[in-house]
Amino acid sequence: MPVIISGGRVIDPGNLDGIKDIIIDDGKIVEIKDHEASRSTHPATRIIDASGKIVTPGLIDMHVHLREPGHEYKETIESGCRAAAFGGITAVCTMPNTDPANDNQQVTEYILKKAKEADTVRVYPVAAITRGLEGKVLCDYGDLKEAGAVALSDDGNPVMDGQLMRMALEHAKRIGLPVISHCERRDLVAGGVMNEGEVAKRMGLAGIPNTAESMMVMRDIELCELTNAPLHIAHVSTSESVRAIRDAKERGVPVTAETAPHYFTLIDEDVEKYYTNAKMNPPLRSHADREAVLSGLADGTIDVIATDHAPHSSIEKKAEFNLAPNGIIGLETSVLLGLKLVEDGIITITDLVDKMSTNPARILGLECGLNVGSLADITIIDPARGFTVEADSFQSLSRNTPFDGWNMKGKAVLTMVGGKIVYEDN
Numbered sequence: 402m403p404v405i406i407s408g409g410r411v412i413d414p415g416n417l418d419g420i421k422d423i424i425i426d427d428g429k430i431v432e433i434k435d436h437e438a439s440r441s442t443h444p445a446t447r448i449i450d451a452s453g454k455i456v457t458p459g460l461i462d463m464h465v466h467l468r469e470p471g472h473e474y475k476e477t478i479e480s481g482c483r484a485a486a487f488g489g490i491t492a493v494c495t496m497p498n499t500d501p502a503n504d505n506q507q508v509t510e511y512i513l514k515k516a517k518e519a520d521t522v523r524v525y526p527v528a529a530i531t532r533g534l535e536g537k538v539l540c541d542y543g544d545l546k547e548a549g550a551v552a553l554s555d556d557g558n559p560v561m562d563g564q565l566m567r568m569a570l571e572h573a574k575r576i577g578l579p580v581i582s583h584c585e586r587r588d589l590v591a592g593g594v595m596n597e598g599e600v601a602k603r604m605g606l607a608g609i610p611n612t613a614e615s616m617m618v619m620r621d622i623e624l625c626e627l628t629n630a631p632l633h634i635a636h637v638s639t640s641e642s643v644r645a646i647r648d649a650k651e652r653g654v655p656v657t658a659e660t661a662p663h664y665f666t667l668i669d670e671d672v673e674k675y676y677t678n679a680k681m682n683p684p685l686r687s688h689a690d691r692e693a694v695l696s697g698l699a700d701g702t703i704d705v706i707a708t709d710h711a712p713h714s715s716i717e718k719k720a721e722f723n724l725a726p727n728g729i730i731g732l733e734t735s736v737l738l739g740l741k742l743v744e745d746g747i748i749t750i751t752d753l754v755d756k757m758s759t760n761p762a763r764i765l766g767l768e769c770g771l772n773v774g775s776l777a778d779i780t781i782i783d784p785a786r787g788f789t790v791e792a793d794s795f796q797s798l799s800r801n802t803p804f805d806g807w808n809m810k811g812k813a814v815l816t817m818v819g820g821k822i823v824y825e826d827n
């Protein structure tokens with residue numbers, strides 16, 4: 402049955418911005434026209450009233466840990482996909498640090514099979530740069546691409562060996578896959594568990610200096626410049642990283658970057674409030690770093706907002722701070738926190754759609770956008786809808802969020818993947 406999304410503000414950056422009707426049939430967009438009383442021409446149609454709402458190309462979260470295979474008690478592909486749909490996200494990229502790691506065709510194919518069974522949002526596997534994410538031997542990128550991988554990353558681990566990283570970029574370029582770099586100098590982390598500074602001192606915890614991230618960002622930018630291979634920097638958290646990426650882009654280096662909602666929302670002082678639910682890697686940084694990340698989002702230095710959705714069980718997160726695992730979940734809160742940036746005047750709603758849809762699609766070479774003939778992957782956002790975050794009612798199997806109980810304004814109210822409604826707020 403055809404569906405009309407009627408009377409919403411349709412925003413597809415660089416393509417559309419206006420009050421439109423989108424007509425969907427057989428999984429695809431068959432018509433986009435100025436809003437009018439189009440109902441009579443489509444008698445058998447379901448009409449979704451989108452007046453007062455924002456209609457965007459499906460949101461893509463390019464940095465997600467779904468934990469399957471290997472750690473299904475934290476998250477399965479099925480539960481992660483449901484969480485994404487609830488958050489207005491129509492596609493996720495799954496990082497390869499599963500058990501076994503996604504460093505071969507079998508695991509890539511297994512993930513895609515599970516995603517097909519879940520039949521909710523699209524799942525795009527990111528495969529490992531090196532076997533077992535050990536930073537020693539490169540994987541077979543041709544095989545991985547053939548199996549369906551859309552990018553390469555050892556996320557969770559840095560590729561410490563510079564020569565190996567150079568070879569990875571060269572091979573990846575030849576095969577046509579972007580490399581996503583987890584930038585971290587383990588020697589400079591030196592056992593640190595949160596941001597280095599006054600708060601760490603007060604809490605009696607070992608600190609991680611900004612340099613542990615930015616020095617690796619600078620190395621990888623240099624390697625990107627040397628190889629001219631597309632490089633995407635994951636989870637940018639420091640002012641020095643933002644500056645280095647900004648300078649590199651000005652020189653024409655093919656580097657792109659993402660940050661996560663927690664880095665533009667929280668700072669290290671929040672670790673005292675949320676404890677292990679504010680423990681992540683890279684850590685929450687200083688006020689000045691948060692300001693730099695916001696300016697990087699505003700001026701386009703940071704192309705993408707991705708969650709680094711990292712589920713862990715409550716028991717694991719209840720450990721003492723030094724021992725608790727890193728990471729928080731984000732699929733069900735990223736749009737809310739992104740809309741807060743718009744509300745606060747940091748970026749426009751069009752910028753937000755760019756960073757959560759258009760830009761990740763461009764970086765990964767995925768189909769995206771609202772055009773006649775394109776797949777009907779669509780998110781509808783109600784910017785006026787009040788919503789209180791309740792971790793206990795999350796679709797995710799995990800609860801590790803610092804945003805529990807936060808009152809937000811604006812929410813994704815409908816998620817459509819290939820013409821099928823996978824989430825609808827009632």
Ligand SMILES: [Zn+2]
Pocket residue numbers: 556557558583635636682
């Ligand atoms: Zn990472």
